[in-house]
Structure formats: C-alpha cells, structure tokens
Amino acid sequence: MQERSSVGELVKQLRRELDRYSPGGKLPSSRALVERFRVSPVTVSRALAQLAAEGLVVTRPGAGAFRAQPRATAAPAGDTSWQELALSADGALDLVPRTVDASGVTVSLAAPQPGVIEFNGGYLHPSLQPERAMAAALSRAGRRPGAWGRPPLDGLQELREWFARSIGGPGGAVTAGVLITAGGQSALTTALRALAPPGAPVLVESPTYPGMLAIARASGLRPVPVPVDADGVKPALLADAFRATGARVFVCQPLFQNPTGAVLAPDRRAAVLRIAREAGAFVVEDDFVRRLVHEDAGPLPPPLAADDADGVVVHVGSLTKATSPSFRVSALAARGPVLERLRAIQVVDTFFVPRPLQEAAVELVGSPAWPRHLRALSAELKTRRDVMTTALRRDLPELALPHIPSGGYHLWLRLPDGADESALTAAALRAGVAITPGRPYFSAEPPAAHVRLSFAAVGGTAEITEGVRRLRTACDEVL
Structure with missing residues (x-):
C-alpha cells in the first residue's frame, strides 16, 4: 500500500475510534499505533498531523496525542436577516461599492490548530520577540x-x-x-x-x-x-x-x-x-x-x-x-x-x-537591549531564510523561487502553470502546514498561481525543514 493511502486509512480508523476517549484523554503512543496497524512511524506522524489540522486531536511534543476538547455550541440566534437589507440599501449611492473583506488579513493573523506548522504567520515567533x-x-x-x-x-x-x-x-x-x-x-x-x-x-x-x-x-x-x-x-x-x-x-x-x-x-x-x-x-x-x-x-x-x-x-x-x-x-x-x-x-x-x-x-x-535585539534578529532571520531556501530547492524544485530577499520574513514562490493554489493550500493544511495563497495579493487577475511562506512565525529551523517536508506531501497530492 502506498504511503498516501496508508495515511488516509489510518486517519479514518483513528477518527472512528476517537469516541472511546474522553475530551483531553490520551491516545495510544506512536509506537503502539505503529505496532497495532503495521505502518511506518512517518505514516502515524502524518495521520496525527491531519487529525490535529481538523481540530480532532491535540499533539504535545514529548507528551503524545490527546482528544481535543469539544467546541462550544452557539446559543440559538434571533432573526438577523433584516441586516442584509440594512447593510446594502445604500450601495447604489456609492461611486465604488465598499467591500469589507478581511480574509486576506486574517490568514496571517489567525493561529493555526495545534500541531500545524505556521508558514502563514505575519509576525515574529515569541522566541524571536524581545x-x-x-x-x-x-x-x-x-x-x-x-x-x-x-x-x-x-x-x-x-x-x-x-x-x-x-x-x-x-x-x-x-x-x-x-x-x-x-x-x-x-x-x-x-x-x-x-x-x-x-x-x-x-x-x-x-x-x-x-x-x-x-x-x-x-x-x-x-x-x-x-x-x-x-x-x-x-x-x-x-x-x-x-x-x-x-x-x-x-x-x-x-x-x-x-x-x-x-x-x-x-x-x-x-x-x-x-x-x-x-x-x-x-x-x-x-x-x-x-x-x-x-x-x-x-x-x-x-x-x-x-x-x-x-x-x-x-x-x-x-x-x-x-x-x-x-x-x-x-x-x-x-x-x-x-x-x-x-x-x-x-x-x-x-x-x-x-x-x-x-x-x-x-x-x-533607548535601551542597550534594542540594538542587541536587532543584531540577534538579523542573524536568525538570515539563518531561517537560508534553511527554508535550501529545503525548498531540495524537496520542491518545481516551485519557482525567483528572488531571495535580504530582509523581511517570507519567501514568494510561483507554482507550476495550471496549478490550483487553493487546492494546494487546503492539501497543505491536511498535511499539517499552513501556507498563504497568492490570490489575495493581487488587486486584479493574477498572472500565475503563487504562495507565500513565512519563516519567522515558526519555532525554529527544525520546524522549517519539517514544514517543507509536509508541503512536499501536499504537492504530491494536488500538483
């Protein structure tokens, strides 16, 4: 059985068995799952990452995987349908209709599910903050x-x-x-x-x-x-x-x-x-x-x-x-x-x-800590950029990297012709890595599909390498 189908089968089996565990209850160890289902450790890791991306389990390094707490059920709402008319009645008076769309911003503001590597972040990881x-x-x-x-x-x-x-x-x-x-x-x-x-x-x-x-x-x-x-x-x-x-x-x-x-x-x-x-x-x-x-x-x-x-x-x-x-x-x-x-x-x-x-x-x-912070940040960002660039060129050569910046916190990659960046973004999340699609960066029709990958919002270089590996899995699925 191919690795990808093995991951899918294991995810289905674990999803069926989650009701055996109370919220917060610990799942069997990765070693136990390897022995029970006769799959590789990599298959177990990918299956747990997908369940974490779906919000069904929480993974804690060194502790294992646990069933996630149930999401709160919203109270029954009143009838708010009147607002649709109220919010759009004046639209005909606008020379250019106003549209309040925060989706291009929230993609880099919202924290991903536990266990998902954050390549879509727009700010420094806490370990990089002063x-x-x-x-x-x-x-x-x-x-x-x-x-x-x-x-x-x-x-x-x-x-x-x-x-x-x-x-x-x-x-x-x-x-x-x-x-x-x-x-x-x-x-x-x-x-x-x-x-x-x-x-x-x-x-x-x-x-x-x-x-x-x-x-x-x-x-x-x-x-x-x-x-x-x-x-x-x-x-x-x-x-x-x-x-x-x-x-x-x-x-x-x-x-x-x-x-x-x-x-x-x-x-x-x-x-x-x-x-x-x-x-x-x-x-x-x-x-x-x-x-x-x-x-x-x-x-x-x-x-x-x-x-x-x-x-x-x-x-x-x-x-x-x-x-x-x-x-x-x-x-x-x-x-x-x-x-x-x-x-x-x-x-x-x-x-x-x-x-x-x-x-x-x-x-x-005005403190001596400020220039020290900037020097340390400068060195760490270069290291992270180089690690991500090396991993991408090694594992994902089909993604074009036309420019390697000497500042900032991300890389901009062009996908192969005909690629669907929305499908890749979804597949990446299933594989346990959050990425940013390129479409929101264009005010008109984009010339090609792109993705943006941040190297500043993750915990370190090991996460960068693992994130690129997971992105390879996503690319194998949709490209």
Whole structure:
C-alpha cells in the first residue's frame, strides 16, 4: 500500500475510534499505533498531523496525542436577516461599492490548530520577540511621571524625535511632521482616508499587501495595479497608470516589498518621486520591515521620504514587526498642508495612542537591549531564510523561487502553470502546514498561481525543514 493511502486509512480508523476517549484523554503512543496497524512511524506522524489540522486531536511534543476538547455550541440566534437589507440599501449611492473583506488579513493573523506548522504567520515567533526587553521597558514606563495621563495628540515628543531621526530627510529630522499612530494598519487607513475621496482610483503595486487592498476597498477606493519586478515598481507603467486613471495616490513598499521581497532600485527611486510630482500625486511609503534586515544585506537605502523635499511622500514606519503583534506603535510623517488633514483624521478615529505604550516604546528603543535585539534578529532571520531556501530547492524544485530577499520574513514562490493554489493550500493544511495563497495579493487577475511562506512565525529551523517536508506531501497530492 502506498504511503498516501496508508495515511488516509489510518486517519479514518483513528477518527472512528476517537469516541472511546474522553475530551483531553490520551491516545495510544506512536509506537503502539505503529505496532497495532503495521505502518511506518512517518505514516502515524502524518495521520496525527491531519487529525490535529481538523481540530480532532491535540499533539504535545514529548507528551503524545490527546482528544481535543469539544467546541462550544452557539446559543440559538434571533432573526438577523433584516441586516442584509440594512447593510446594502445604500450601495447604489456609492461611486465604488465598499467591500469589507478581511480574509486576506486574517490568514496571517489567525493561529493555526495545534500541531500545524505556521508558514502563514505575519509576525515574529515569541522566541524571536524581545519579551524581556519589552517587559522591562513597560515596567520602567509605568513609573515615569505622568505615564498614565493623557499624551499630546501628536504623540510623545521623545518618540516623535526618534522616528524623525530614523526617517531623516532634507534639513534633518523634522519632528513637527511626525504623528504617532497605533500600528501600521491604522497609519495606512488614516493616509488613504486623508488622500483619496470615496470612488477615487488609488495606484498599488502588483502584487501587494492584502491588508492595504482591504483598507482601500472598505473606503470605497478603486485599487489599480502597477506591476513590480525584482527592482520594484516599473516607472514607465507607473507613469502610464497616472495618465490613464488621473489617480492622486500611489501606495508602495520600496524596501523588501510584501510579498516579492523586492527593493526599489536606485535609478527608480528618483523616477517614482518625479512621476508622482508631475502627476500632482502623493506617494504613501509603507516602510514596514526596515528593522528586519538580514545579516548578509548591504547598506540599506534611506526611506523615499529622505529624498523628498516637496512633500510628495507620506511615510509610514512601525515598531510592530520587529517586536510583537501587540506592540502597536508606528508613525506617520508628512510635509505641508496634508499634515493637518492626517492629524484631524487620526484624532477623530483614535484620539491618541495610549500613553503607557508610547512611554514603553521610548524606553525600549533607548535601551542597550534594542540594538542587541536587532543584531540577534538579523542573524536568525538570515539563518531561517537560508534553511527554508535550501529545503525548498531540495524537496520542491518545481516551485519557482525567483528572488531571495535580504530582509523581511517570507519567501514568494510561483507554482507550476495550471496549478490550483487553493487546492494546494487546503492539501497543505491536511498535511499539517499552513501556507498563504497568492490570490489575495493581487488587486486584479493574477498572472500565475503563487504562495507565500513565512519563516519567522515558526519555532525554529527544525520546524522549517519539517514544514517543507509536509508541503512536499501536499504537492504530491494536488500538483
């Protein structure tokens, strides 16, 4: 019997026998299952991983497999059918219908079932987070005079100065143009609401971050794709898109672009700024992973905002990716009259970022632990990237890896022609590994099927190797 069919038969048999065990009850050991069903240890491991992915069992390293607790049954609901009419009655009045679709975001936010390897995560694994440094910073922050009072609406002066120095620009740091915001997603939402009215087109890289596409669509904007290659967005196509659409906003990630990992080439940086200026448009620069540079990267280019004297760039920088998903501190930076509109929307939406969190950010980035953390993170991300790249080339050569980034936390792979990325995503989950399909990264029809694999959300290099092995099983099933 082939390995794949053996796994399927064992899964069926174990599924039938689960009622023998109470919730939380321990299943027979892997050795016992090997002897009883006369299968290999690999078959047992894969069968348990599939049951874990289905939420039927929980695997605990060193302890074994246990029947999962039953999911709570929802109480009978009232009749909410009236909401369908209420939520759609005004749709005819919208120039561009607003669609609130969080699926492209939740795929990297939702924690997978126990036993499933997380290649779809968008944040650092706890082992990579500076937990002790953050805890110490928060403790010190809580003792600062006035730490629990109301902060300045623009944010703490110390924190704004720190972000301003990291951005740089003509004339040095311009603290007056920096607003502290509650994470990069909040900053992007404020920027798009400030710069484009409902119904307007907004130019976006293709592919690009699904969370930004969701913001645009929820605001009634119309994302228009501009293709990128290994050197970032293509200036000629960007100019064509501005002329064709009359757009006044272009959203880009010049450094380690999500998902391709591309860095905007030096000769294209000036071209992007010039093209936007000639179009009378803003460039929203999402500089989200500047602090996730790999150890082998050369000198990083400065933010686009550092080369902008005319107020073209609205810059978004964040601490979240390099710390923790709950450390939601970021900054918006801009020049000129647009700053007042950004400030007004920021205040209306959120009032201000909680002062204790801002104080903790000041303590963290000013401590000796911060540069130590960044150095250790840089080395570990390179190691993980190399382990994943090696495993993919060895075990999955049919998945094309056109670019290996020197920063960020993921790889972008093209599937063979005709491949079904949804089927592969589902098969991967059955095999015990969660991956991110490529479709949500495109605002229009994608040129090919892709998947994105994160190497930062897992526990270590052993999990990366095992995850690629499980992905091989999924590819054998559907490709």
